[in-house]
Amino acid sequence: LMVWLRRTTHYLFIVVVAVNSTLLTINAGDYIFYTDWAWTSFVVFSISQSTMLVVGAIYYMLFTGVPGTGTYYATIMTIYTWVAKGAWFALGYPYDFIAVPVWIPSAMLLDLTYWATRRNKHAAIIIGGTLVGLSLPLFNMINLLLVRDPLEMAFKYPRPTLPPYMTPIEPQVGKFYNSPVALGSGAGAVLSVPIAALGAKLNTWTYRWMAA
Numbered sequence: 277l278m279v280w281l282r283r284t285t286h287y288l289f290i291v292v293v294a295v296n297s298t299l300l301t302i303n304a305g306d307y308i309f310y311t312d313w314a315w316t317s318f319v320v321f322s323i324s325q326s327t328m329l330v331v332g333a334i335y336y337m338l339f340t341g342v343p344g345t346g347t348y349y350a351t352i353m354t355i356y357t358w359v360a361k362g363a364w365f366a367l368g369y370p371y372d373f374i375a376v377p378v379w380i381p382s383a384m385l386l387d388l389t390y391w392a393t394r395r396n397k398h399a400a401i402i403i404g405g406t407l408v409g410l411s412l413p414l415f416n417m418i419n420l421l422l423v424r425d426p427l428e429m430a431f432k433y434p435r436p437t438l439p440p441y442m443t444p445i446e447p448q449v450g451k452f453y454n455s456p457v458a459l460g461s462g463a464g465a466v467l468s469v470p471i472a473a474l475g476a477k478l479n480t481w482t483y484r485w486m487a488a
Contacts, residue, residue, distance in 0.1 A: 290336045290345065294352035297332050298360075318420075322413035322460030325377055327471040329353075330408045333383050334400060334475040343391035350383035369433055375423050378415040382408045397476060405472030409464030417457045 333346030386404040393399035
């Protein structure tokens, strides 16, 4: 019974933290910001999302020791964000008003790394973290290309939750960087590794706290 309770509690924690991660994304304006500012601030979005995903996914993957837990974590985030998308749609906004970020494929790469290296924590941090940072901007740019017209959505339907200084502006393509996917992937790959290491360290601290 105690083993069952402990396992249930572990997975409940994953649900709670994944939902809170999604709330953080929503409240920070990121997934709304994602559609509005797609072509000007995609690099900022890519870095924030890849690091946020990797810290939670690797924490719970190492916590449970089960390859696949990272994908489970990303799936909860995705479902919760789709619920939020449905809420906006129910309020009368168009279907394309929100573009849901793509987290699942990157989390799958992290899980596959952990599984393929026979549950090697350091390989998961270095290789898995790099793969998450590299892949997330690519998957999300493909996702954005499927949105009808992000700028039209941004200007036609101003966000009631955004302060005036976050009002969308016309993109300055090429002024700051020529390839947002390449820059986002490069920066994400570098930053996701230390953030993955932080997630692994948080896992160690959690075990010490539980044992105390």
